Amino acid sequence: MWFRKTGKTQMNSNSKTGLLIKDEILDLLEKKELIIEPLLEIDQVGEITVDLRIGTDFLSLQQGRNAFIDTTTNNIKSRPIKSHYTQTRRKIGEYFLFHPNQPVLFSTLEYLKLPPNIYADLNLRSSFGRLGLGLSTIIQPGYCGCASVEITNRGNTPIRVLSGTRMVQIRFYKLDSNSEYFNKVRKYTCQVRPVPSKANEDSELVKLKSMKSK
Amino acid sequence: MDYKTIELNLCQLEESFAKSRSNIYSDFRKEEHFQELYALFQKIKENDYQKFDEQEILNHNYLLNVIFKSLEYLDNSTLNVTPYEIISCLEFALNDWIKDDDFIIVTSLSNKKTDFYLETTLSEESFELLNQFINNKYGLKISKKLIQISLPKILSRDYLSSVVLYHELGHFVDNQLNISKKMLLKKYSINQPNDDETSRYLNHTMEYFADLFAAQYVNNSSNTYLGYIAPEHPDSQTHPATRSRINVSLDFLNSKSIEIVDEFNKLLHLSSLPLLEIRHSKIDISYCNLTKLYPQNFEDVSELHYIFQLGWDIWEDAENNFLKEFSSRQRYNIVNNLIEKSISNYVVQKNWEDANE
Numbered sequence: 076m077w078f079r080k081t082g083k084t085q086m087n088s089n090s091k092t093g094l095l096i097k098d099e100i101l102d103l104l105e106k107k108e109l110i111i112e113p114l115l116e117i118d119q120v121g122e123i124t125v126d127l128r129i130g131t132d133f134l135s136l137q138q139g140r141n142a143f144i145d146t147t148t149n150n151i152k153s154r155p156i157k158s159h160y161t162q163t164r165r166k167i168g169e170y171f172l173f174h175p176n177q178p179v180l181f182s183t184l185e186y187l188k189l190p191p192n193i194y195a196d197l198n199l200r201s202s203f204g205r206l207g208l209g210l211s212t213i214i215q216p217g218y219c220g221c222a223s224v225e226i227t228n229r230g231n232t233p234i235r236v237l238s239g240t241r242m243v244q245i246r247f248y249k250l251d252s253n254s255e256y257f258n259k260v261r262k263y264t265c266q267v268r269p270v271p272s273k274a275n276e277d278s279e280l281v282k283l284k285s286m287k288s289k
Numbered sequence: 290m291d292y293k294t295i296e297l298n299l300c301q302l303e304e305s306f307a308k309s310r311s312n313i314y315s316d317f318r319k320e321e322h323f324q325e326l327y328a329l330f331q332k333i334k335e336n337d338y339q340k341f342d343e344q345e346i347l348n349h350n351y352l353l354n355v356i357f358k359s360l361e362y363l364d365n366s367t368l369n370v371t372p373y374e375i376i377s378c379l380e381f382a383l384n385d386w387i388k389d390d391d392f393i394i395v396t397s398l399s400n401k402k403t404d405f406y407l408e409t410t411l412s413e414e415s416f417e418l419l420n421q422f423i424n425n426k427y428g429l430k431i432s433k434k435l436i437q438i439s440l441p442k443i444l445s446r447d448y449l450s451s452v453v454l455y456h457e458l459g460h461f462v463d464n465q466l467n468i469s470k471k472m473l474l475k476k477y478s479i480n481q482p483n484d485d486e487t488s489r490y491l492n493h494t495m496e497y498f499a500d501l502f503a504a505q506y507v508n509n510s511s512n513t514y515l516g517y518i519a520p521e522h523p524d525s526q527t528h529p530a531t532r533s534r535i536n537v538s539l540d541f542l543n544s545k546s547i548e549i550v551d552e553f554n555k556l557l558h559l560s561s562l563p564l565l566e567i568r569h570s571k572i573d574i575s576y577c578n579l580t581k582l583y584p585q586n587f588e589d590v591s592e593l594h595y596i597f598q599l600g601w602d603i604w605e606d607a608e609n610n611f612l613k614e615f616s617s618r619q620r621y622n623i624v625n626n627l628i629e630k631s632i633s634n635y636v637v638q639k640n641w642e643d644a645n646e
Contacts, residue, residue, distance in 0.1 A: 110583045113634045115641050131633070164368045166315045167637055184637065186630050188583045219582045221630070257614065264615070265582055265623045267630040 095193070095247040097122050103190065109247070110188035110219075119241065126200065126241040128184035130221060132268040133171060134160040136178040146274035147284070157271040167239035173208060173228040180269035182221035183243060191217045191253040195245050197224060203242050206234050210243070217256025220266040290346055295338045298353040302330055305360050315368040318393050322433050323363055326356050332427040348422060355419070358408065362395040362437045371396050372440070374632040375451040379458050381590045382506050383436075386462045386563055394458075395435050398442035403518055405453040407460040408437035412467075436461050448628040449604060449621075452503065452511045452597045459502025460495065469494040471556055485526065493529045497537055497549050504538040505568040508598035512538050513605070542567070569594040574602055580611050582623070584631040593635050600628045 095103075100120055103109035111125060119126040136159055144159050160180070165171055173179055189195060197212040198204075207230025214222060224243060228234055236242065263270055306327060314320045333349060341349065365371065376394050383392065397408070411419065416434055423429045438457050444450045463469050472494050473487065474480060482488035503511040512535045524530040529537075540547045544567075554564045570591040577599060578585045587593045603610060607620040615623065 112584060112586070113638050113641075115638065162369070164373070166368060166373075167640065169315060186584050186634070188581075220626075264619060265626045267626045267633070 092249045092251045094123055095249060099249075100125060100247060103193075108190045109193070111185045113185065115184075121244075124244040124246050127197070127222065127243040127245055128239050129171070129236060129242050130182040130184040131165050131167065131238055132182050133163050133165070134180040134269045134271060135163070135174075137161050146272070147280060149275040149280070153275075155271075156273070156275055160271050165238040169238050170235050171238055173226065173234045173236065175228050175231050175233065178225060178227045180223055180225055180271070182223055182267060182269045184221075184239060186219075186221050186267065187214065187245075188219040189214060189216055189247075191255060192250045193247050194250065194254075195247050197222060197243050197245050199226075200242060200244050203236075206230065207232075208234065214245075215256055216250065216254040219256075220263065221268075223263065223266060223269045290343075290350060292339045292341055292346060295333075295341065295346060295349050295353065298350065298357075299330075299334055299338075302353060302356060302360075303334075305357065306330060309360050309364055312364060312367050314363075314366070316366075316393070318433055319363055319366060319395070322359070322393060322431070322435070325429070325431050326359055329423060329427065329429050329431070330356055332429060352419070352423070355411075358437070359435055362397045362408070362435055365397045366395040370398065370445070372445045372451060374629050374636070375448065375454055377636045378506075378594060378632060379438075379454060381593065382455060382458060382568075383462070385568060387465060391433050392436050393433050395437055396445075397437065397439045398445055399439050400442055402441050402443065404439055404441050405450075405457060406439050407457040407464075408439060410434070410437060410461065410464060413465065446625065446629070448597065448625050448632075449510075449600055450514055452507045452514055452601075455503035455507050456499045456511050459499035462502060463495055463498045466560070466562055468553065468556065468560075468562075469498055471560065472552065475556065489526050492527045494549075496528050496534065498553060500534050500538050501541055501550060501553065501565050504541055505565060506594040508569060508571075508595060509535075509538060509542060510598045510601045513601050541565070569598075571595055572599055574599060579603055579624070579627050579631075582611070582627070584627055584634050587631070587635050593632065596628050596631050600624050 097120055100109065104111065104114070104120075111127075114120075115128070139159060141154060141159075144156060145153055146156070149155075163171075167184070171181075187195075194216045195214040197210065197214065199208055199210055207228060208226055209229050210224055210226045212222065212224055222243075222245070257264075263273075309323065310327075312323070314323070329352070333352065338346075338349065376396070379394055383394070411434065416431075420430055423431070436458070438454060438461075440451070440454065469491055470480065473482065473491050476490065477487050479487060482491045500511065515531060516535065519531050522528065522531040524533070528534075537547060537549060541550050550565055557564050568591060570589070572585065572592055572595050574580065579599060580603065585592075585596060585599070587596075603612070604620065604624045607613065607615075607617075607624075612620040612623065
């Protein structure tokens with residue numbers, strides 16, 4: 076068994092809410108209540124975070140012939156939001172460049188499945204935050220799939236990274252009750268590659284447009 | 290045909306290379322192959338081809354067409370385009386039959402929905418002759434041979450239909466090891482078909498071998514897909530009836546003694562080649578990870594091949610299983626995504642362990 080708990084605490088994962096610590100995370104992984112796969116090295120699990128790696132698939136936002144990205148319309152006559160992105164793949168160990176001010180979506184190498192009473196937030200590891208990269212992502216309880224991460228290089232210098240690098244840290248928070256992820260139609264389910272924005276598929280858009288004429 | 294044919298080909302190839310040179314290959318063998326093709330192209334271009342005799346024109350026309358075809362496949366084999374995960378599975382299967390690093394599996398994407406096929410490849414003998422010719426003429430060599438598989442562009446990330454590629458790989462192995470041709474020789478004492486009957490026999494034997502080759506790895510999933518795209522197709526000059534093909538594979542999978550398998554295995558044994566046998570390990574659907582919406586882990590590569598059958602079993606029963614609450618599009622996407630990630634995780638973990646050694 077490669078899950079080695081520190082023995083520092085004897086925490087029962089049912090016992091408290093709030094930020095999960097290392098032994099609680101390891102306990103959930105061992106019981107398969109929390110899935111993080113592949114976990115290439117067990118030391119990715121830190122005291123209060125787990126390091127996640129850059130995956131192999133990227134979507135870079137590009138300026139095209141359209142003057143703007145239209146998040147208000149979704150029909151066969153409108154250009155899909157997807158067309159504003161360039162899709163590219165890398166093998167683990169190959170380079171990827173984050174150009175200044177270009178939003179990039181990538182999937183984490185790890186596939187996640189969260190229990191219904193745990194949500195997570197993602198942040199950059201400080202080494203990358205210090206380079207001018209920025210991200211902020213939250214993951215709902217019960218989510219399953221690779222985490223889709225949006226990163227923008229806010230500096231003025233391109234940054235080269237290797238696919239597979241530990242770039243992101245995830246923190247888990249326990250709630251005092253379950254939240255059913257699939258109690259509504261989910262736009263992102265079991266995704267393993269980054270998915271472009273589906274802002275134009277929001278069901279409220281039709282309602283909002285109808286209010287204009289009232 | 291005269292030297293202008295060579296000139297025309299060279300002009301068109303110039304354009305083709307101008308486009309292909311911007312490709313970035315993650316597989317260094319593809320880059321090396323590209324460089325070898327380019328060196329050959331340059332040598333031909335620099336040659337005084339206007340003075341070629343008729344035979345030299347024929348030979349060079351053939352060479353230039355080989356380069357064209359290779360570029361077509363290389364262009365569609367960058368990591369951005371090629372179905373990397375399924376190719377990884379095919380490489381594991383190929384390794385069971387041909388222990389040789391001199392082959393590169395490349396893909397071309399077709400606009401036709403059912404265009405799964407193996408491009409006719411050079412036989413071992415033809416490849417050697419080609420190399421002898423370019424070595425004598427230009428002092429060059431093509432080191433690797435391409436296994437050229439075409440698949441529909443819209444299905445390049447469709448793992449359920451990708452099972453057909455195991456069938457196509459079976460055709461390559463058959464062609465490379467001359468298995469069906471040896472069967473023809475054994476039955477009719479001829480090396481090449483010489484009438485409708487022998488042509489039909491060879492064609493059907495090749496299809497049965499490719500079906501059985503696929504069944505070794507992906508269980509019945511290749512035939513399941515065949516049942517959707519070619520249901521009840523009757524016997525033809527090129528293919529046995531769909532029903533007959535499915536029955537042969539099912540009998541093989543159920544370890545029933547059937548003549549065609551026995552004949553193949555006798556010949557394979559005599560030729561000191563691997564036998565047709567079950568090369569996958571079943572995963573119990575009741576306990577598999579896919580039903581819990583996360584990727585499957587595999588003990589070994591024989592379980593890896595079974596992921597396609599598992600995917601088909603889950604998708605075909607989607608109205609009744611854990612997928613029933615999802616829309617039909619989501620069901621299909623979920624199964625495909627989980628297959629992709631299961632394969633990807635296996636390959637990444639294996640490479641990680643290899644890098645640690």
